[in-house]
Amino acid sequence: xxxxxxxxxxxxxxxxxxxxxxxxxxxxxxxxxxxxxxxxxxxxxxxxxxxxxxxxxxxxxxxxxxxxxxxxxxxxxxxxxxxxxxxxxxxxxxxxxxxxxxxxxxxxxxxxxxxxxxxxxxxxxxxxxxxxxxxxxxxxxxxxxxxxxxxxxxxxxxxxxxxxxxxxxxxxxxxxxxxxxxxxxxxxxxxxxxxxxxxxxxxxxxxxxxxxxxxxxxxxxxxxxxxxxxxxxxxx
Amino acid sequence: xxxxxxxxxxxxxxxxxxxxxxxxxxxxxxxxxxxxxxxxxxxxxxxxxxxxxxxxxxxxxxxxxxxxxxxxxxxxxxxxxxxxxxxxxxxxxxxxxxxxx
Numbered sequence: 261x262x263x264x265x266x267x268x269x270x271x272x273x274x275x276x277x278x279x280x281x282x283x284x285x286x287x288x289x290x291x292x293x294x295x296x297x298x299x300x301x302x303x304x305x306x307x308x309x310x311x312x313x314x315x316x317x318x319x320x321x322x323x324x325x326x327x328x329x330x331x332x333x334x335x336x337x338x339x340x341x342x343x344x345x346x347x348x349x350x351x352x353x354x355x356x357x358x359x360x361x362x363x364x365x366x367x368x369x370x371x372x373x374x375x376x377x378x379x380x381x382x383x384x385x386x387x388x389x390x391x392x393x394x395x396x397x398x399x400x401x402x403x404x405x406x407x408x409x410x411x412x413x414x415x416x417x418x419x420x421x422x423x424x425x426x427x428x429x430x431x432x433x434x435x436x437x438x439x440x441x442x443x444x445x446x447x448x449x450x451x452x453x454x455x456x457x458x459x460x461x462x463x464x465x466x467x468x469x470x471x472x473x474x475x476x477x478x479x480x481x482x483x484x485x486x487x488x489x490x491x492x493x494x495x496x
Numbered sequence: 497x498x499x500x501x502x503x504x505x506x507x508x509x510x511x512x513x514x515x516x517x518x519x520x521x522x523x524x525x526x527x528x529x530x531x532x533x534x535x536x537x538x539x540x541x542x543x544x545x546x547x548x549x550x551x552x553x554x555x556x557x558x559x560x561x562x563x564x565x566x567x568x569x570x571x572x573x574x575x576x577x578x579x580x581x582x583x584x585x586x587x588x589x590x591x592x593x594x595x596x597x
Contacts, residue, residue, distance in 0.1 A: 357515065360548070378579045385550045389518055404555055405562060407525060414522055469587055470551040476586050 274313065275303030276324050284322070284330040291337035292320070299336070305348070307356050314365035320345040323352055331430055335447075343436040344369065350396040350448075351427045354417070359385035362433060370437035376496045379477050380442055386470040387446040387490050388431060393417070395448030395488065396429040441479065442494040452486030499527060507538040513545040516580075518552035528560050532567050539564055544575035549583050561593065572596055 270293065273281050281301060292299050300318040302309065304326060313321050319339055324330060331347060339345055346362055363381040366372060372380065393399050397420040403409040420426035429449040436443045475481055478492040497520040498513040508531050516524075531539055541557070557573065564571040574596045576584050589595065 355519070357517075357519075360515065378582070381548065382550070382579060382583070385517065385548075389550060389552065393518075405559070407529075407559065407563065410521055410525055410556075410559065469554055473551055473583065473586055 270297065271299050271301060272316065272318070273301045274309070276301050277303075277326070280324050280327070280330060284324055287330060288333045288336060291334065295319075295337055295339045297336060297339060305352050305356060307361070310352075310356050310358065310361045311364070314344075314346070314361055315368075317369075319343060320347075322347045323349055325349070325428065328428075333432075335432060335434060339434070340436060342370070342438065343434065345435075346433045348431055348433075349427065350392055350429045350431055351421055353388055353392050353431045354421065358431075358433075359388055362435065366435050366437065366442065370442065370496075372437075372442070372496065376442065376494060379494050380444070383474045383477050383492055383494065384433070384435075384444060384446070386474050387444065387492065388433070390470055390490070391431045391446050391448035391450075394453065395450035396420075396431065397426050398450050437496075440496055442496060444492045444494070445489060447485065447489040450488060452488045497523070499524075501527070501531065503534060503536060506536050507540055508534050508536045509540040509542055511542040511545065513547075515548040516546050516553040516556075517548070517550045521552060521556055524556050525559070528556075528563060532563055532569070536569070538570040538572060540572045540574055542574045543580050544577060546576070546580050547578070549580045554583060554587055554589070557589075558592070570594070 271285070284301060297319040299320040299322065300313050300316050302313050302321065302323050305313070305323055320336060322333060333347055335345060344362070344365060348358060359381050363377055363384060366380060367377045397417065399413065399416045399420070402413050402416065404413060432447045434445040474492060479495050480493045482491050483489065484491065497516045499510055501508060501510045510527065510531060539560070541560070561571055571593065573593045576595065584590065584595065
């Protein structure tokens, strides 16, 4: 597999057309170069390709569309050493086991113990789920306490996945590590929200547990950008 | 998620394997519909080989609980391990389900 170990380039591409690559570099090269990053640009992903891409020891992995507009990746310029940045379409985040693949890459790079791996994957999964469903897909207010509520949810997701407006929005994940903690930031492109609840949902309610789980398992949790980003730290 | 189901006398057992997450809800809902259509008194969900569950997976178990209650079936969750057991603990599932080790 072509890797940064064999190639001194700053950018490697996989399954991206020359036009899309050129458009991306016009827009983002200065930010990536300023931070001295090794970046992988990849075409639409499946689970295996996501894992292979994350194994390439890049600082940033960015999924690009087959055609159309390329994303503006401002966060690239803020990356510090010992970081991994992943930018994916909402459709890929929904279809793929992203939290699992990203946590596996983090575990390999940061040398995490099994408990930290489990906690990181759990809170990352919840944050990505919130970013996809409530953030980018803007699905709210569906009662998931009944089978009909779940059917309604499945229909809403299918509609959003087929829509350019919702499906091509991005989820951005920034993970960094030090000797004592893992820091995670997950951002969506939805309308934002205001977190108010701090306890478990009443009794056997079918939804509302994700944020409670994240609070329970993290050393800190904050929201920013009007609720579009969540920042968490996990102790190692 | 992979699963297998087995009818044994008055009990239907579903064994869940691997990751049980939001991506599985359509398949799991169909499986539950199938199980509730069978003429058994007890539904056992065996989680010994379930490696990971998220809040949506927990929500789906709560949905089974509600559907089983309406159909007057007993529901048992069996052998949660590792991360799954930890998620049950955070969510106080011991107060909502019969859990067997």
